[in-house]
Amino acid sequence: MLRQPLSSALISARRALLPSLVAAAWAMPAWSADLLTITQDALENNAALGSAQAVTRSTKAARDAEQGNLLPQINAKGNVAHSEQFERQTRQGPVGAAAGTQDDSVNGVSFTLEATQALFDAINSRQVTKAERQIDQQLYQLAATEQDVLINVASAYFEILRAHEILEARRAQERAIGRQLEQAQEQFDVGLIAITEVEEAQARFDQSRAERIAAQSDLQVSFEALERLTGTRYLSIDALGEDVPVEPPMPNDRHRWVELAVEKNPTVLASQAGVDVSQSNVDIARANRLPTVNAFANYNYDDNDADGVDDYNSDGQVGVQVSLPLYTGGTTTAVIRQNTYLLESSQYDFEDQRRETVQQVRSRYTQVSNNVSTVEARRQAIVSNQSALDATRAGYEVGTRNIVDVLDAEQNLYNAMADYASARYDYVINLLALRQQAGVLDVAALEKVNGWLGQDSVSFTLPEEDADSVTRIGKRPTREQ
Numbered sequence: 001m002l003r004q005p006l007s008s009a010l011i012s013a014r015r016a017l018l019p020s021l022v023a024a025a026w027a028m029p030a031w032s033a034d035l036l037t038i039t040q041d042a043l044e045n046n047a048a049l050g051s052a053q054a055v056t057r058s059t060k061a062a063r064d065a066e067q068g069n070l071l072p073q074i075n076a077k078g079n080v081a082h083s084e085q086f087e088r089q090t091r092q093g094p095v096g097a098a099a100g101t102q103d104d105s106v107n108g109v110s111f112t113l114e115a116t117q118a119l120f121d122a123i124n125s126r127q128v129t130k131a132e133r134q135i136d137q138q139l140y141q142l143a144a145t146e147q148d149v150l151i152n153v154a155s156a157y158f159e160i161l162r163a164h165e166i167l168e169a170r171r172a173q174e175r176a177i178g179r180q181l182e183q184a185q186e187q188f189d190v191g192l193i194a195i196t197e198v199e200e201a202q203a204r205f206d207q208s209r210a211e212r213i214a215a216q217s218d219l220q221v222s223f224e225a226l227e228r229l230t231g232t233r234y235l236s237i238d239a240l241g242e243d244v245p246v247e248p249p250m251p252n253d254r255h256r257w258v259e260l261a262v263e264k265n266p267t268v269l270a271s272q273a274g275v276d277v278s279q280s281n282v283d284i285a286r287a288n289r290l291p292t293v294n295a296f297a298n299y300n301y302d303d304n305d306a307d308g309v310d311d312y313n314s315d316g317q318v319g320v321q322v323s324l325p326l327y328t329g330g331t332t333t334a335v336i337r338q339n340t341y342l343l344e345s346s347q348y349d350f351e352d353q354r355r356e357t358v359q360q361v362r363s364r365y366t367q368v369s370n371n372v373s374t375v376e377a378r379r380q381a382i383v384s385n386q387s388a389l390d391a392t393r394a395g396y397e398v399g400t401r402n403i404v405d406v407l408d409a410e411q412n413l414y415n416a417m418a419d420y421a422s423a424r425y426d427y428v429i430n431l432l433a434l435r436q437q438a439g440v441l442d443v444a445a446l447e448k449v450n451g452w453l454g455q456d457s458v459s460f461t462l463p464e465e466d467a468d469s470v471t472r473i474g475k476r477p478t479r480e481q
Contacts, residue, residue, distance in 0.1 A: 174209055177201070371431075
């Protein structure tokens with residue numbers, strides 16, 4: 001009996017296993033994540049946000065450390081020692097040398113207690129002020145990071161949906177052109193058309209197939225980008241509904257959005273707080289010219305049993321210490337000048353950030369306003385291209401149009417579908433980006449957008465390509481003319 005080849009056996013096993021796998025898949029509960037769920041995952045697991053939160057806690061700890069320098073400082077020092085002393089003496093005399101030895105063992109105990117309290121210390125006081133301003137700056141930077149996470153998650157989410165809709169349009173385009181290619185092949189086989197029309201249809205089909213493969217890749221990459229932001233892999237996400245309210249941004253006033261950005265944008269506020277931090281550095285440098293006044297107290301205790309005497313010594317002091325720098329070789333002046341220039345630089349940085357934010361808000365507002373018109377125009381373009389395709393097909397059937405015209409009309413229709421999908425997601429993403437630039441993007445805003453999602457979902461798993469659906473011409477067809 002002939003043995004079945006291994007490859008054939010594997011194929012048979014897979015075919016036998018496929019129905020059970022499909023049944024198991026249908027039996028598993030379906031779960032799809034929405035935008036709000038993924039946003040919460042990102043706020044809990046995003047690495048950049050976690051780093052910013054750790055830096056904020058570190059900045060607050062640094063403030064506590066600076067405040068500690070203004071509180072009482074108490075130090076204690078003590079030691080217990082045992083010493084052995086060995087002494088040998090030799091004395092020369094008229095009758096010869098005389099030698100003597102003397103050993104001594106001493107135990108000693110000493111203890112010192114010191115306490116200081118700053119009465120006037122301009123340097124440490126201004127360092128505490130600087131630390132407070134650094135906390136304010138870091139809190140603004142943390143808020144900016146949170147808004148970055150929100151817009152990045154929302155953008156990644158809707159980029160997945162954009163890639164999915166474009167993929168659906170490319171699949172439909174591939175199927176439509178594939179049917180056109182089959183029809184052209186049949187007409188060529190019976191001598192109704194020339195080989196050039198078949199080749200043209202084949203070229204268009206190959207192009208549509210390449211576009212579909214690229215769209216599949218874009219969808220997979222989009223899912224990977226979302227996973228990086230949240231640390232979680234999602235099998236499917238909810239799709240955007242058809243009844244998205246495509247409306248102008250509210251308030252419908254560009255100047256109002258600019259005012260919001262200058263007032264609330266956390267990046268602008270962090271840059272402004274950076275100016276305050278630089279001013280604190282100048283104040284600290286100038287404080288090096290001022291005196292420091294400290295109160296101090298100390299107590300010393302010393303006890304040992306040398307010479308067989310059991311006794312101890314102790315003393316204590318209480319006083320005020322004043323220190324005033326008289327000449328530092330020009331270092332203090334140079335440090336003041338250095339920090340003054342850095343203050344000037346931070347002021348320019350703040351102004352640059354303010355201008356950039358204003359420009360970004362104006363651009364986003366314009367984009368959102370244009371998106372409102374673009375979405376409707378793209379929707380109408382689908383209707384127009386469908387009508388053009390129907391008319392072209394009718395002309396092709398009666399011989400007034402050729403296959404190139406039909407293929408062009410097919411491609412125009414599916415390009416219009418892809419453009420319409422992109423226009424919708426451009427509107428949603430730009431609307432959220434406008435809120436981010438204005439400093440008013442929060443979870444509540446994403447929750448509102450989450451209400452625009454429908455019942456359908458987009459799966460990460462791409463369906464396997466059906467080899468039978470890929471129409472190819474293996475050899476150049478020939479026909480007796």
